[in-house]
Amino acid sequence: MINAIFDRCVQILVHAAGLLGISYKAINVWVFVIIWPIFTLALMGVVIAQHVRIRRLRKKMEQIQERPIDGG
Numbered sequence: 001m002i003n004a005i006f007d008r009c010v011q012i013l014v015h016a017a018g019l020l021g022i023s024y025k026a027i028n029v030w031v032f033v034i035i036w037p038i039f040t041l042a043l044m045g046v047v048i049a050q051h052v053r054i055r056r057l058r059k060k061m062e063q064i065q066e067r068p069i070d071g072g
Helices: 002-020 024-066
Strands: none
Touching: 002 024
């Protein structure tokens, strides 16, 4: 099964290389050395930003819950 998946991925890359007018080696470099790492770093940035926002929101919620309720 893994061989079939690999072969299909290679076929996709060969086809994409043909459409773009570049070699298989070039598309490999673009995908796995340039695009994939940039995408991974961008996703890590999103995860870190969301983690920070969640921490800030939790802090705000704690502050709201600690406030005394006016006995109007």
